[in-house]
Amino acid sequence: MNKVFLSGAELTTAQVLQIARYGAPVEITPTARQRLADARQLVFDLVDADYPIYGFNVGVGQNKDKKVFKQFFGEYNCNLIRSHCIGVPPYASDEDVRATMVARLNTMLTGCCGVSPEIPEMYMAMLNHGIHPLIPEKGSVGQADIGLISHIGLAIIGEGNVRMNGREMPSTEAFAKVGLNPLTLGPKDGLAIVSSNALSAGACALLLEDIEELLDLSELIYAMSLEGLNGNTAPLDDRNHALRRFTGQRESARRITRYLQGSYIYEVDPKKAVHDPLSYRSTPQITGAAREMLAYTKERLEIQLNTTDDNPCLLLEDRQISPSANFDPLNWVLGVESLAIALSHVSKTACMRLIKLVTPNYTNLPRFLAPEVDVLCFATLQKTFTSLDVEIRHLCNPCSMDTFSLAGDMEDTSTNATYAVQNLRRIYRNLHIIFAIELMHATQAMEYRKKLSLGQYTGKAFQIVRKVLPFYKTDRNITQDIQTVCELLQSGELTALIRE
Numbered sequence: 001m002n003k004v005f006l007s008g009a010e011l012t013t014a015q016v017l018q019i020a021r022y023g024a025p026v027e028i029t030p031t032a033r034q035r036l037a038d039a040r041q042l043v044f045d046l047v048d049a050d051y052p053i054y055g056f057n058v059g060v061g062q063n064k065d066k067k068v069f070k071q072f073f074g075e076y077n078c079n080l081i082r083s084h085c086i087g088v089p090p091y092a093s094d095e096d097v098r099a100t101m102v103a104r105l106n107t108m109l110t111g112c113c114g115v116s117p118e119i120p121e122m123y124m125a126m127l128n129h130g131i132h133p134l135i136p137e138k139g140s141v142g143q144a145d146i147g148l149i150s151h152i153g154l155a156i157i158g159e160g161n162v163r164m165n166g167r168e169m170p171s172t173e174a175f176a177k178v179g180l181n182p183l184t185l186g187p188k189d190g191l192a193i194v195s196s197n198a199l200s201a202g203a204c205a206l207l208l209e210d211i212e213e214l215l216d217l218s219e220l221i222y223a224m225s226l227e228g229l230n231g232n233t234a235p236l237d238d239r240n241h242a243l244r245r246f247t248g249q250r251e252s253a254r255r256i257t258r259y260l261q262g263s264y265i266y267e268v269d270p271k272k273a274v275h276d277p278l279s280y281r282s283t284p285q286i287t288g289a290a291r292e293m294l295a296y297t298k299e300r301l302e303i304q305l306n307t308t309d310d311n312p313c314l315l316l317e318d319r320q321i322s323p324s325a326n327f328d329p330l331n332w333v334l335g336v337e338s339l340a341i342a343l344s345h346v347s348k349t350a351c352m353r354l355i356k357l358v359t360p361n362y363t364n365l366p367r368f369l370a371p372e373v374d375v376l377c378f379a380t381l382q383k384t385f386t387s388l389d390v391e392i393r394h395l396c397n398p399c400s401m402d403t404f405s406l407a408g409d410m411e412d413t414s415t416n417a418t419y420a421v422q423n424l425r426r427i428y429r430n431l432h433i434i435f436a437i438e439l440m441h442a443t444q445a446m447e448y449r450k451k452l453s454l455g456q457y458t459g460k461a462f463q464i465v466r467k468v469l470p471f472y473k474t475d476r477n478i479t480q481d482i483q484t485v486c487e488l489l490q491s492g493e494l495t496a497l498i499r500e
Contacts, residue, residue, distance in 0.1 A: 001025065006124075007032045008109030011102070011305045013298055016205040020099035025128050028109065028120060035111040036120060039314050043114040046321055047187050078157055080190030084150035085160075087136030092199065094163055097132040099202030100149060103305055107196060111316045112308035115192035118183055122156055129178045131155075132163045133171070135199065141403065142417030144309065144327040145199040153193035158182030195311055197329045200417035201304045204336060207425050208298050211339070213495055214432060215291060218346065219252055220498050221439045222283050223259040224458045225353050228445025229363055230272060233257075233265055235281045248295070249288030256284065259498065263455035277362070279352035286349050290342040297335030304332055333400050333415045340396040340424050347392045347431050350438050351385050357441045358382075369444040369472070377472050378441060384482075385437050388430040395423045395430075436485040439465060447471050457498060464493055 001022060004015050007029045018024040028036075092100070105123040108115050126132070133155035139147040154160030155171035164174045175181060226233075236257045241250040260266070275281065313324040358368045358378050370377035399419050405412035443465045446454065454462060468484050488494065 003027050005029050006102070006106050006109060008035070008106055008111070009306050011106045012302060013205040013208050013305075016099050016102055016202060016305070017209045019102045019127065020095050020202070020206055023130070026102060026105070026124055028105075028124055032109040033117065035109065035316070036115070036117040039111045039114045039316055040117055042314055042316060042319055042321075043188050045319070074184055074186065077185035077187070077190035081150050081153035081157060081185070081193060082159070084146050084190075084194045085154055086147040087139035087151065089136050089138070092135045092137050092203070094132045095206065096137075096199070096203045097135050097163075098127060099206050100135065100199045101127055101133075101152065101202070103202035103205065104149065104152070104193075104196050104198035106305055107198070107308055107310075108192065110306075110308045112314045113192045113310050114188045114314045114321075116183070116186050116189050119156065119189060119193065122180070122183055123152075125178070125180055126155075126162075129174075129180075130164055131171070131174045131178070134161045134163065134168070137199075137418070137422070140199065140416075140418040141406070141411075142197070142200065142329065142333065142400070142415035142419070143411060143413070144195045144197055144311075145418060146194040148199050148418070149196060150194040153185075153190065156183050156193070157185065192310065195327060196309050197304065197327060197417055200329065200421050201301060201332075203418075203425070204297075204301055204332075204421045205305065207421065207428060208294060208301065211294055211343070211424075211428055212298075214428065214435065214489075215287060215294065215346075216255075216498055217489060217494055218350070218435055219255045219283075219287060220259050220457065220461055220494060221435050221442060222287075222350075222353070223256045223455060224442035224446060224461060225357060225438060226256075226260070226280060227263055227265055227449065227454060227458055228357055228365075228442045229276065229280065230265060230269070230449065231276045231280050232272065232274075233260065235276075236260075236284065241284065244285075246285070246288055246292070248291035249285050252288040252291060253284035255498075259457035259461075260455040261457070262453060263458065264449070264452035271364075273362075277352065277356050279349045279356065283349060283353075286345050290339070290346050293335065293339040293342040297332060297339050300332035300335050304329060328413075328415065329417050330400065330415050333417045333420050336417075336420045336424050337396075337398045337400060340420075340427055343424075343427050343431055344389075344392050344396040347389045347427075347434055350431075350434050351389045354385055354434075354438055354441055355382060357438075357445055363445065365445055365448050369441065369448075371471075371473055375472070376475050377444070378478075381437060381478060385434050388434055392427050392430050395427050399423065432489065433482065433486060436482055436489055439485055439489070440469065440481060443469065444472055460497055461494055464488070464497065 001024045003025045108120045133152045135151045158172045162171045162174050236253045241253045309327045311324040312321045356362045368377045368379040400415045403414045
């Protein structure tokens with residue numbers, strides 16, 4: 001696994017995935033290390049000047065009027081960590097914890113944080129040794145995940161629990177195994193650890209990569225459904241999409257056309273309907289819109305991953321520190337919510353295609369794709385995917401405006417970023433199952449037409465599915481089949497096919 005070098009400026013969602021899911025090691029660049037040292041020196045210079053600075057020598061939130069004396073910096077910063085450990089379970093997965101830590105580590109390297117250099121070095125060491133603090137997932141209102149990522153700080157000072165090699169233990173025990181020691185905190189360190197949107201941003205980075213892969217697969221599955229339907233290819237004509245000038249729509253149509261290359265459905269068939277239902281005709285437009293919202297959200301999230309969200313913010317070149325509200329992540333949270341709505345449209349369209357695919361009026365195939373009159377086949381499966389779609393439609397309702405006024409009315413707006421990301425993840429999981437079900441329907445329909453010439457990629461995909469999912473000759477446990485096809489989608493075999 002190639003090492004990922006972190007500079008504070010170039011981290012991508014794809015790299016977050018490599019680090020969090022596949023264990024790629026990380027390394028702080030020499031330039032970033034120097035920037036950390038310079039920023040830390042500025043912190044000491046500002047403290048020596050005895051100028052009141054939020055989170056340095058005065059308190060935070062409504063306690064901004066309380067002075068913190070130098071001799072109490074260590075105690076104050078540890079107490080700040082302890083008092084901000086307010087999250088409640090469930091706990092984030094190791095994968096999400098790793099994404100959180102690399103997201104915060106990279107933003108520390110911008111030079112705007114002023115954290116002790118030992119802290120980002122500890123983040124790096126914990127990532128490389130597989131030491132994962134227990135981080136609760138609930139308790140953030142989305143104006144920095146202060147009540148959740150504070151648990152990373154608790155582990156760093158030797159008071160929290162972690163998971164290592166699948167086992168939960170005190171952080172001190174895990175540190176001893178790899179030769180690390182808990183850290184002592186200085187001025188600004190506590191605030192630097194807790195004041196970031198790293199949990200929501202890290203989890204979102206992983207999710208956006210997963211959604212992109214699912215959209216890629218959805219176009220292959222749609223192409224197979226179109227073959228099963230014996231549908232029209234005219235709506236895929238690139239000339240039509242070029243006139244529309246929506247880049248996502250055109251890309252989607254091109255991908256689908258590529259998968260269908262060589263298919264029988266391009267042959268003249270006087271029995272074929274002039275128009276297919278909109279759920280078939282409009283798929284490039286709908287999937288393309290989701291692709292564009294994904295690109296929008298990813299672009300803004302990568303800004304989040306490579307810029308400061310600290311308050312106060314060090315202005316290193318000007319040797320000043322400035323109050324900041326850069327912890328407000330609304331810019332990319334709105335992208336998350338818009339993407340959720342786009343995926344709801346994708347889900348609805350897939351469900352409508354599924355209903356059409358088991359209807360003989362549209363396919364001229366047996367009802368519910370059953371081979372015999374005494375076989376139900378997919379007759380009752382509509383209940384499953386429509387219930388999943390109902391849940392998606394509720395989950396895509398925006399939550400970023402649902403706020404209270406907190407901290408003595410000082411914190412009177414928020415974004416619920418973590419909740420928005422969690423809802424998007426649930427949408428993704430439901431949609432993943434819906435596409436697995438569509439793939440089951442598509443291959444059953446294609447089975448009736450396989451004496452004809454299938455597409456270059458759809459034909460190969462058909463054979464891959466048939467290795468794990470036989471034709472429905474008789475009724476069987478469909479729940480198990482859904483799980484089998486979901487695992488096939490997760491295996492990467494079909495993704496590798498379309499990314500040749």
